[in-house]
Amino acid sequence: MQIVIDLDNLEDTIERIYEQYYLDVYKFLVSFTGNQSDAEDLTQDVFIRVLKSLPKFNEHYKLKTWVLSIAKHTAIDHFRKKKFYSLFEDNFFKQLLSKEKQPDEIAENLEKRTEINTALTTLKPQYRMVFILRGVNEYSIKETAEIMDWSEAKVKVTYHRALKKLKEELMGKSKGVLENANC
C-alpha cells in the first residue's frame, strides 16, 4: 500500500504510517531493549519523531526504511542514556522508572525480559541491531543497509559476526549448565 504524505492532513497521514509500521517498530525496539515498558515508551517516541519530521521526508527515501532509521536513532539514544544510568545503581533507577506499574505487571515484564535478554543483550548495539533487522524483522540486506546507512558489504560482515558471537554465547551458556550439572 502506498501511503500518501499529506502535510495538510497530518492526522490521517500519521495514522496510516502508524498502522503500517507499528509492529515492525515495536518488534525492533522490544528486541533491542529486551523490555516491554521501554519498548512502549520508545515506540511512542519514534512515531512522534516521525510526525515532527514529516516535512523533511522526501521522495529519495523509502518510507519503511526511513521510519526504521528513526527507530534506530531512538534506540541508540536510549542505549546511551541507559549506559549513563547504569554507572549508578541499576536497580535504583529501574525502581524509579517503573513506579506506576502494578507489581504483577513488573513480574510479567521480568519474565519476558529474561527470555529475550539472555543472549541478545550481550551483543554490541550495532551487532544487535543488524541481527534484529535481518533475523527478527526479516529485512533484506539492501533494506538493512539503508536503515543503518551502511554499505551492503558492511551489513553482511556485521551480520555474520553477530551470528558468530551469538553462537558462542549460546554454546557458552549450555556448556556452563553442563559443568554445573557435573559438580
Added chain:
Amino acid sequence: MQTVKEFLTRFKNSEALVPRQSFVHDTKSYLKIEAARLERKNKVKKLSYIFFSTAAVASFALWLTLLGGVQTIGNTSSSLMNQFVVPFVDSSGNDDEEPLIFVYHTHSTESYLPLLSGDKAPEAAFDDEINVTLVGDKLAATLEESGVPALHDNTNITAELQERELGYEDSYNVSREIVDTALKEHGEIKMIFDVHRDTQSRRNTTATVEGVEMAQILFIVSSSSQLYEENLAFATQLHDALEASHPGLSRGVFDPGGGPERSNPYNLDLHPQSTLIEIGGVHNTLEEVNRSVEVLADVITEFIQ
C-alpha cells in the same frame, strides 16, 4: 549451528514481540491528538501575529476606556467562581412529579481542557470535580425549566471503580447498576442519556452554527444492544431534529462496532429510548457545551410533548 536457528525461531514466535492491544490503541489516539495539535500550530503560524496583537491591544484599550473594563476586572474572579459552582440539580423540588428523563455518566470524570488549570495534555483531561457531570446538571436543569422532570445521577464512577478495585473497562458494569436502580424506582422514565465528552481534536467537535461556535453532539448506539433497532431509531430522530433546527450541530449516529472485545451494548439494552451521547470534546469550552445542551434540551422537550 542449530542453536542460533532454534533460538531465532523461538524468539520470533515469542509473545513478547507483540505489543499489548491497549497500548497500540492508546498510542494511535495519542498520535492523532498530537497531529491535530501540530496542524493547528502550523496554521496559526501562517497567520500574521502582528495582525492579532494589534487587534488585541486596540480592543483592550477600547474596553478599558469606553466599556467599563476596569470595573469588570474587579468582578471577574467572583463570576469565574460562580461559573463552576453550577448548582447541584435538586430534583426534590419536583418530588411529586416522576422524572421522564434520566441522565447519567459512565465516564463521569471526563473533563474539558479549558476548564482545567495547568497545561494538561488532552489524554489527561479528567477531573474529580470539574467534569462532564456539570453538563448533565445543565441538561437536567434546562429540562426542568421547560417543564420536563429530569433526574440526574452524578455518581463518581471512577472513584467507585477504585473502591471496588475494578478497572476502567468495568465502568459500564457499574453504571448499569445505576440505570437499573433508576428504572426500578421511577417507572415513568421515557428517555435515558449517558452523557460523555469526546477525545477528538477541536476541529472535529466544534461547529459554527449561525456564526456561533458550539460543541458538537454525537449519538452512539451499539449493534450488540438487544434493542439496537429501537435505540437507532431514537437516536436518529433526535439527530434529525437537531439537524433541522441547528444544521451541523449533530455529527450523526455512530455505531463503534468493532471486534468481539469491543462490542459493548453500553447499557442501551435497558431501555428502547436510550442513547450514549458525546457532547463536545476535550478542547471545547463550557460556553460552547452549554449552548449545545440548551438546544438539545429544546429538542428533547419537543419530543416529550
